[in-house]
Amino acid sequence: SQQGEEDPQALSIQEGENATMNCSYKTSINNLQWYRQNSGRGLVHLILIRSNEREKHSGRLRVTLDTSKKSSSLLITASRAADTASYFCATDDSSASKIIFGSGTRLSIRP
Amino acid sequence: NAGVTQTPKFQVLKTGQSMTLQCAQDMNHNSMYWYRQDPGMGLRLIYYSASEGTTDKGEVPNGYNVSRLNKREFSLRLESAAPSQTSVYFCASSVTGGVQPQHFGDGTRLSIL
Numbered sequence: 001s002q003q004g005e006e007d008p009q010a011l012s013i014q015e016g017e018n019a020t021m022n023c024s025y026k027t028s029i030n031n032l033q034w035y036r037q038n039s040g041r042g043l044v045h046l047i048l049i050r051s052n053e054r055e056k057h058s059g060r061l062r063v064t065l066d067t068s069k070k071s072s073s074l075l076i077t078a079s080r081a082a083d084t085a086s087y088f089c090a091t092d093d094s095s096a097s098k099i100i101f102g103s104g105t106r107l108s109i110r111p
Numbered sequence: 112n113a114g115v116t117q118t119p120k121f122q123v124l125k126t127g128q129s130m131t132l133q134c135a136q137d138m139n140h141n142s143m144y145w146y147r148q149d150p151g152m153g154l155r156l157i158y159y160s161a162s163e164g165t166t167d168k169g170e171v172p173n174g175y176n177v178s179r180l181n182k183r184e185f186s187l188r189l190e191s192a193a194p195s196q197t198s199v200y201f202c203a204s205s206v207t208g209g210v211q212p213q214h215f216g217d218g219t220r221l222s223i224l
Contacts, residue, residue, distance in 0.1 A: 045214070103153035
């Protein structure tokens with residue numbers, strides 16, 4: 001089934017640095033979403049980017065979408081300890097009736 | 112604002128036992144979902160309900176049943192639990208189906224011995 005795959009699987013950076021995570025998918029999409037999951041909690045929606053958009057910002061988050069390469073990136077600027085979490089991309093399925101999650105990137109911020 | 116509430120938070124079952132996981136949302140959302148999350152595999156959709164009165168299978172429905180009791184509540188039932196169903200189960204809801212952002216509960220951690 002169509003699925004976003006995040007890269008890298010794990011990322012460890014120093015507090016204050018920028019973190020970049022990538023998501024690749026297989027077939028055409030209507031939109032792509034990014035979610036965050038803190039340890040032991042449910043997922044929290046961060047941002048949605050539509051297929052006709054190339055870039056979107058929300059606070060310290062910047063998401064880009066390249067439909068020609070079937071890929072998206074999530075940039076977190078000036079990272080903080082509270083950004084330590086797993087990050088998932090999600091794409092709509094072929095029927096656009098539901099979304100499919102990738103396996104996530106585990107981000108650790110070192111103090 | 113409670114959002115999506117799941118009960119119980121933790122449960123241990125023996126193989127062959129049955130149980131129902133409960134989920135309720137107070138956001139007046141039309142669509143609700145059940146996922147399971149296993150290490151390194153992300154979330155996989157078990158069942159979803161696009162609107163009150165409808166349910167559909169997701170990617171991994173075998174061994175599960177669901178009931179959309181009303182607009183607020185969507186339950187997941189394991190009729191005869193198996194060790195392979197040990198997982199963390201998440202309920203989610205969205206305004207409508209399809210590509211809308213989903214709101215998640217904090218999960219039920221289920222162990223089958």
